[in-house]
Amino acid sequence: MSDTPKAFQVPLNQLDATAHQLHFESILNSVPDAMIVTDESGTMLAFSRAAEQLFGYSAAEMIGQPVNLLMAGRDRTNHGNYIGNYLRTGNRQIIGKGRVVIAARADGTVFPIDLKIGEARIGDHFLFTAFIRDLSEQQSAELRMQEMQSELVHFSRLSAVGTMASALAHELNQPLTAVANYLEASRDLLDSPDPEIKEVLRGALAEAATQAVRAGEIVRKLRSYVSRGEVDVRPVSLSPLLADAIALTKTSRDRADIPVSIVVADEANRALADPIQVQQVVINLIRNAMDAMVGQADARIELRVSPAEDTDYVQIAVCDNGPGLSPEIKESIFKPFATTKSQGMGLGLSICQTIVEAHGGTIRAVSSPEGGTCFRFTLRRDTGNFTP
Amino acid sequence: MRRIAVVDDSAAVRQSLALLIGGRGFAVDVFLGSEDLLAAPDLPGYDCFVIDLKLDGPNGSDLLAVLRQKGLEQPAILISGWNVDSLERVAVQSGFSAQVRKPMMDSSIVDEILKVLSAADRLVEQAPEGKTGAGK
Numbered sequence: 033m034s035d036t037p038k039a040f041q042v043p044l045n046q047l048d049a050t051a052h053q054l055h056f057e058s059i060l061n062s063v064p065d066a067m068i069v070t071d072e073s074g075t076m077l078a079f080s081r082a083a084e085q086l087f088g089y090s091a092a093e094m095i096g097q098p099v100n101l102l103m104a105g106r107d108r109t110n111h112g113n114y115i116g117n118y119l120r121t122g123n124r125q126i127i128g129k130g131r132v133v134i135a136a137r138a139d140g141t142v143f144p145i146d147l148k149i150g151e152a153r154i155g156d157h158f159l160f161t162a163f164i165r166d167l168s169e170q171q172s173a174e175l176r177m178q179e180m181q182s183e184l185v186h187f188s189r190l191s192a193v194g195t196m197a198s199a200l201a202h203e204l205n206q207p208l209t210a211v212a213n214y215l216e217a218s219r220d221l222l223d224s225p226d227p228e229i230k231e232v233l234r235g236a237l238a239e240a241a242t243q244a245v246r247a248g249e250i251v252r253k254l255r256s257y258v259s260r261g262e263v264d265v266r267p268v269s270l271s272p273l274l275a276d277a278i279a280l281t282k283t284s285r286d287r288a289d290i291p292v293s294i295v296v297a298d299e300a301n302r303a304l305a306d307p308i309q310v311q312q313v314v315i316n317l318i319r320n321a322m323d324a325m326v327g328q329a330d331a332r333i334e335l336r337v338s339p340a341e342d343t344d345y346v347q348i349a350v351c352d353n354g355p356g357l358s359p360e361i362k363e364s365i366f367k368p369f370a371t372t373k374s375q376g377m378g379l380g381l382s383i384c385q386t387i388v389e390a391h392g393g394t395i396r397a398v399s400s401p402e403g404g405t406c407f408r409f410t411l412r413r414d415t416g417n418f419t420p
Numbered sequence: 421m422r423r424i425a426v427v428d429d430s431a432a433v434r435q436s437l438a439l440l441i442g443g444r445g446f447a448v449d450v451f452l453g454s455e456d457l458l459a460a461p462d463l464p465g466y467d468c469f470v471i472d473l474k475l476d477g478p479n480g481s482d483l484l485a486v487l488r489q490k491g492l493e494q495p496a497i498l499i500s501g502w503n504v505d506s507l508e509r510v511a512v513q514s515g516f517s518a519q520v521r522k523p524m525m526d527s528s529i530v531d532e533i534l535k536v537l538s539a540a541d542r543l544v545e546q547a548p549e550g551k552t553g554a555g556k
Contacts, residue, residue, distance in 0.1 A: 062442020
């Protein structure tokens with residue numbers, strides 16, 4: 033990194049006092065949570081830019097003022113006692129833990145905050161650093177998560193698993209980006225001797241962990257969406273269901289001219305299935321086949337529905353005459369994130385497998401004798417005595 | 421201190437970028453969308469814009485177009501979590517100086533900021549008429 037400004041090429045702990053102060057101020061301006069430093073009497077010594085935005089006071093107004101100005105209700109009057117108690121007894125009510133309290137803005141409105149306090153001892157004196165997160169914003173983040181879920185549901189009604197996977201990839205990228213940034217920033221902060229910086233570091237790592245958990249939640253929610261016990265299985269006639277699925281794959285022009293034929297054996301037409309989810313599987317398989325045969329002049333796709341070896345099941349095969357699967361990819365094809373597509377996430381087939389298995393069936397990929405690939409999956413046959 | 425404006429609709433991305441970029445010695449302001457940025461008191465005071473492609477309301481390209489219409493010629497970097505091949509084309513066509521895909525690895529975003537700023541500085545040196553640097 034030859035472009036790095038000179039001041040940042042020396043370790044932070046070797047900076048002189050002025051540079052040190054400047055660096056502290058830059059942190060104070062960029063620390064994402066509102067950050068307030070007080071002395072042991074509760075007098076504010078530093079007030080970050082995020083705190084200015086959150087409370088509606090300027091740092092200039094607040095420095096030198098008692099911190100209980102920012103509190104509401106009981107905490108406002110009792111705050112002096114909290115610090116006194118701690119200094120006298122060493123009994124930690126809040127230091128090192130987080131707590132939800134009610135704060136007051138300059139305009140008098142009150143709002144819930146998550147308050148975390150770190151302490152630093154300088155000689156005989158204590159400095160307290162408070163990190164404050166606006167919980168009203170967290171509430172809106174939860175709302176966003178719900179919206180996203182319903183978006184996913186919406187996507188899945190309209191189109192194929194591939195679209196869902198792409199939306200999922202984008203949603204996952206947000207927390208992953210945050211994790212990467214927080215960790216990178218933490219590495220930068222590691223060498224700083226400032227006790228306040230240590231708290232910033234702690235906050236950044238906690239936030240990175242939160243975002244990593246959030247990424248996991250997104251995956252879990254998606255999985256539970258496609259695989260939860262709520263698969264709406266009912267007796268269906270496969271012919272019209274598959275015809276609709278084929279029509280849905282023809283929505284984009286570059287795919288429309290690949291012919292897709294369908295053969296349904298009469299004795300295998302009735303199955304127990306969630307029609308939308310089975311359509312998702314079929315659409316995904318057809319689109320994969322189309323993607324594998326881009327530019328191939330004689331490309332064609334055939335759907336065949338026939339009785340399975342196990343007579344309790346029917347088998348649906350989606351076969352193409354494309355280049356076929358290489359042995360390496362065949363091994364891992366249903367594993368998440370296995371993909372041969374430059375833009376693919378490798379989730380489509382993994383989700384297809386989840387759906388098929390939730391129906392009590394199996395899915396596998398085989399090479400077809402005349403070249404190309406067949407994906408075959410099974411569904412339970414409708415024997416006419418289904419009870420929901 | 422060089423000033424950077426970051427526009428992203430995800431709170432986590434905004435906050436983490438502020439900490440990362442701020443820790444490298446820049447003054448960072450964060451905005452959650454076009455409206456928010458355009459209401460900022462001192463737009464000409466920023467040295468670089470970092471803008472997410474997909475924003476609520478007008479997207480990142482539209483936002484940059486509005487900034488350019490207002491005569492703001494500072495370099496801008498496009499960031500995006502959508503894995504599309506066309507991202508580079510979108511970035512170039514919309515007049516961004518660089519683009520970074522999410523998730524961002526290492527400090528690629530800071531490297532890009534340093535790069536576009538030094539390119540802009542060179543432009544100013546070549547045209548000492550007092551024009552602010554335009555990213556190309």
